[in-house]
Amino acid sequence: MINFDFDYYQAENAKEAIYKYLELSEKNEENVLYYNGGTEIITYARKNKIEFSALIDIQNILECSVLKNNQKQIIIGASVSLNMIIEKNYFPLLSDSCKGIADHTTRNQITIGGNLTGKLPYKEAVLPLLVGDVELKIMTQNGIKIKKINQLFDKRLQLEPEDILLQIIVDKNVIDLPYVQIREVKQSEIDYPIMHLVALKQNDKIKASLSSLCAFPFRDKNLETIINDNKLTRREKIEQIVNNLPVPISSNYRGGKDYKEMLFRNSLNSCLDQLGSGI
């Protein structure tokens, strides 16, 4: 049971949502949240781990619910469920990366927008988007903006509190590229990952992103330089990558540093095996 009261608004369009957000925030109701699939908000609120005085439901915003496979682009609305993305399978790497998130029943509810912007640190759906260099369509106070995800993502999407992620725009050039996706868990498949590696090969270069190994997900240029440096042996590549992570490997209840490092090394090996770079 959620044992505190809050106001609920349903926005018909993105502009209305932002105006409502700004209006409520100005009234000193500081805890306003956008509501999409709701899985995180409901489970956190039940345990009193978040508080809010108002929710603005953005699921009815038309742009957020589209899922289109155009000639040159795939357009994914922020309110599209993970299961819908998996079933349509327009972007196989994205489908594979979403398959491990929660369980089937919950994936009916979890939206890709929620996965990217929620509080949880895993954000597994971001991994294919980072290596796919996708664009994001965002509603801001000053109107719609389109930005590259790699300019916006630093630990999390760096948006203003009132901004609304509307859509993800995927260039279809990336969807047929060879890729590797490796997700390791503590034990049960239905669990948060302890390491999730995604890589694809474009123009003979490997692009890679990682979640859950460290405190937050990232794609790191420096690591990509190492992995693509053909002067290095495979052993050297892996050694240098492990030693040059932008942040240390995290240890927690789900997995200790040593074990995660071993899995990461294995995964890098598999990645190089399959994408054929290196020695």
Next chain:
Amino acid sequence: MTKSFVGKSIKRNDGLDKISGNQKYLDDLKFGGLLYASILSSPHAHAEILNIDIKEAENSPGVKKVITGDYHPHAMGLYLGDKPPLAVQKVRYYGEPVAAVIAKSKENAEKAVQKIKVKYKKLNSVSSSRKSLKKEAPILHKNLKDYTHIPDVLPQPNSNIANLTKIRKGNYQKIAEEAKYVINEKFKFPPGDHVAMENRSAVAEIKANGDVQIYSTTQAPFVVKELLAFNFDIPTGKINVIAPPIGGGFGGKAGLQLEALAYILSKSVGGKPVKIVNKREDDMVSSPGHIGLEADVTITADERANITGMDLQYYFDAGAYADYAVNVSRAAAISATGPYKVENLKCDSYCLYTNHPFATAYRGFGHIELAYVIERSMDILAKKIDIDPVKLRLINAIAKGDTTPTGSLMDNNTGDLKACINKTAELIDWDQGSVVKVDNDKVIARGTGLLWKSPAMPTNTDAGAILTFNNDGSVNLHNSIVEIGQGTKTGLRQIVAEKLQMPLNKVHITSEVNTKTGPHDWATAASRSLMMAGRAAINACEDAIQQLKNTAARVLRCPVEDLTVAKQKVFITDEPDIFIKVRDLCLGYVYENGNAIGGQIIGRGNYIARKLSSMDLKTGQGRPALEWTLGAQAVEIEFNLRNYSYQIKKAASTMDVGKVINPDLARGQVTGAMAMGLSFARSEGFSFNSSDVVQNDTLRDYKILRYGEHPNYYVEFIETPQGDGPFKARGLGEQGVIGMPGALANAISNAVNQEIKELPLIPELIYKNVKKGDNND
């Protein structure tokens, strides 16, 4: 010719309601004028309560009352009275109830409980059973010497020892000196939860005349009634406890649980009905879970691989309060050696206080714990001797004529353990090898483990049965077995149908237990329900048959001994055409002129265990065990050597159950138990941070086996008759869990060629063991 109803797979009588979602559990029941409670629990594992401010909560909308430990600051318990319903001065575990709000609605109660402000001073916590014995460990119960307890439990004041059971058998001191083979090993695993599907709840009401009515998700309504009477000084007859069918118990709903708290909550609002329902998180940590264990094991064997002796030191982690744990540690001592012939034995089984959530009974009751330790040790011993582990078990398997750890004789009713071992080895393809390489990354590995268990219960444990009749000649069996999903009631119907030679659809059974109207019954625990309530039911049938014959003899004008009851008739045995229908007798026989005789038939039956005796406090010798169920289990896994993950492919079990009353239900019980044992070993158990706060008190993090993770199950039975069992049957409800953790850990140890001595068997633990092993090489 008699018709047979036992040995058949009759559908369970509660099946349709359960699969259609119609079964009403306690939280579904409606009560007039009900108030709702919400509990505030401790965020710390060990702390002093400096101050509790309840003002704001009291003023919250809908609130009737807020109470803290001071309202009833008296310790109570099952065998050892150590726990007040709400914490007094100190909290001793993460999740301990500290204060309660009673309000008009659940919403009101939950809102208000957040407004209670508690100031704590954190104290150093006792983080393991071994550490609880150290000199520097804080003493968690300074008043231990003042607590009331039963004579079989031996708490040691000024220590953290809640109980210590000693077993001394044979010449245990000399064994190590003369042995050809010796192993010394240490094992451990953490406490955890039962994860029953239905969370615990209770409703208490005190009527104007002082009658106390409790509805509870309990496996032990009579224990609840008697403990409430004892602890609150209420005449026992004034209390009625009603136990509707419950959604899984697994031992976790025996003893005294939310009922005492519900009672004082009702009392605090003038006796109005008050309901408490655990949230899942509360059910996992606030209410008791299963016990943890650390153990030191020494086993010796001679040149022919005969075990010559064992020295077993069991350190059970009871958590903050003793509850059932003091008897779990005792049960583990009674069965300490596992099902092996061991002439020389020293066992000290400690029940120790720590700052962990407290432990109660768990399916297997001490046996799943000791079996893990013993079965791992047997495999280690087999490697030391260089003998096949199945062969080692065959050589040492206990058999008729051997004695148990407490020195009692395995009598004519002893099951055929060797047959179980051979059958299980066949089911798991043991002859194909314990490790088989599949490819560079994968191996198939197998492991085996034996089981034994007898009920660990008071020597005067009893059961009762009352048989009444309906005007169509059908019968109602009034019994006090709680429906916990185990299917005993269906088995009891089969037993009554068999005994009365009456169609099954004419045998009805009560589904809820009511301690005012039902016969006395110790508890629905210890896998003794079918055995004891079954015997009582047979006894009640015999009584009813005698009464039916008495009335019929008058009507038919023949000797009572010439009559037979079958097919809903009483007839002259050698002239079956002369008969009276049971329906014309059971509520009194009426002559044509209207004269009536006989009156209604009420069958009375009871059963009390025979010849059980208490154990000697110094040597543990005695006869505390009712009957022994023996068995052998095994698993096959596919192990990934690259990331240390594995899949359980097959699980096999053969048990000697005397007689299978209902094959489908029996297989269902054993399969469910095997799954639970695998889950226990594979992934369950609490994880604690450095302050002993539970980190996985949600089902998101506390992983149990999911549907897709189950192996194929193979279940077989051997039938060596249990002479005193109902139709020669013995208990089988819990036993299927017992050998699984050992079998799984043995398979994994075989896969990686390292001895795994902990649980749960998560890949990271296996990796660490392998890495440690590599470093030692």
